[in-house]
Amino acid sequence: MKQIELSIKNAFGATTRQDVDALKPAAQQGLRKLTDGSGLGSDFLGWVKLPSETPASLLDDINATAADLRANCDTVVVIGIGGSYLGAKAVIEALSDSFQAYRRDAATRILFAGQNIGEDYLYELSDYLKDKKFGIIVISKSGTTTEPAIAFRLLKDQLEHQLGREEASKRIVAVTDASRGALRSLATQEGYKTYVIPDNVGGRFSVLTPVGLLPIAVAGFDIHALVEGAAAFEEATLTGANDMSVLYAQTRNALYRAGKKTEILVNYNPKLHFFGEWWKQLYGESEGKDHKGIFPAAVDNSTDLHSMGQWIQEGERTIFETVLSVVEQKHELRIGHDEANLDGLNFLAGKRVDEVNKMAELGTILAHVDGGVPNIHVTIPALTETYLGQLIYFFEAACGVSGYILNINPFNQPGVEAYKKNMFALLEKPGYEAETEAIKKRI
Ligand code: PA5
DSSP states (O other): OOOOEEEOTTOOSSSOHHHHHHTHHHHHHHHHHHHHOOSTTGGGOTTTTHHHHOOHHHHHHHHHHHHHHHHHOSEEEEEOOGGGTHHHHHHHHHHSOTTSSSOTTOOOEEEEESSOOOHHHHHHHHHHHTTSOEEEEEEESSSOOHHHHHHHHHHHHHHHHHHOHHHHHHTEEEEEOSSOSHHHHHHHHHTOEEEEOOTTSOGGGOTTSHHHHHHHHHTTOOHHHHHHHHHHHHHHHHHTSOOHHHHHHHHHHHHHHTTOOEEEEEESSGGGHHHHHHHHHHHHHHHOBTTBOOEEEEEETTGGGGTTHHHHHHSOSOEEEEEEEEEEOSSOOBOOOOSSOTTSOGGGTTOBHHHHHHHHHHHHHHHHHHTTOOEEEEEEEESSHHHHHHHHHHHHHHHHHHHHHTTSOTTOOGGGHHHHHHHHHHTTOTTOHHHHHHHHTTO
């Protein structure tokens, strides 16, 4: 079977093959820490063997719930933020038709909420849902995150108003902690169908739990294939049969040590925009600690070649890029011949649009390498559930290994609490009286 592949042949210049090789022992030790739990943050390693240990019965149960939601709802709103939304959004966007928010043969539209606190966003969503048969999947591991809690309060009220409390409770599914948190209490009280986010899986590593799988199944995609793709990659990674994750971690750390402080994840396929968003959270929240860590950025090419391209080609030489390259497209579209040829494009007549895109990709990589931007290349045979499962596991494992090479705890996120403390103090949340008093003196 084909699989995703990694090439680092264009990564050298600022760093060398020897520098990358020198990090192999640290990377292999990092991989061992992921399996024997001897590294920092070992309470959060539940994702490491998650794909192979996910029972088919759980996937069947998720598929049954998804079928029920699809049968009863024309729209399902997925409420969550950070790790409780980005993985599902990334996979759904990668697999969906660009001009339908859902597959042609699936009748249910997936929308997202709780990933911002935009008043107009929520007003307009509520307005859109007025005449819709909608359902809600509310996802929060802690069960206390403000953004999704606000969205859920508003949409739950609306659903209950439209359907009555009892009917509404049949169209709400909660994904949360097994026993803790406000969402768990509410779900128990209202009798919602629930799924558990395992204690030992952090938000940004949770796409292959019900957090990602339920929305992906509702969108009509094959979660068995997604998990099987990840499980095969898990086995190959953990047995050492495939060293892609380890090599990627070595290479990006060698580049970081050579002064390349920013990594840009580049796609040449608009369906991968949210994969870049998922990746940014995975690496940013995992590695940005102790005043260390590569800054993860992302661009969508060729679109961003017309905005960020100048900076990447000739700006400060502190960047490297990792390109996601999709080999096969789902559809074939050829450029036509035009007698008048006023646009001068007849040299492309008969070529597929993807051939032009691939030459834009290759030309850009060569130009960037010439301009001092090292390049790591990830080849994805096609955008399917199987290859996305491989890609997710590849990046997750590499992230854990990379964090251990950096000597930080890749699985906590203490820094995300700082804004919450200030926000609650400013909003005068009970329990934050001292912080409120202190912050008022600063503004
Ligand atoms: O990766 C993380 O832990 C965070 O990004 C969380 O996923 C995010 O803050 C949402 O948290 P919760 O699922 O508890 O609402």
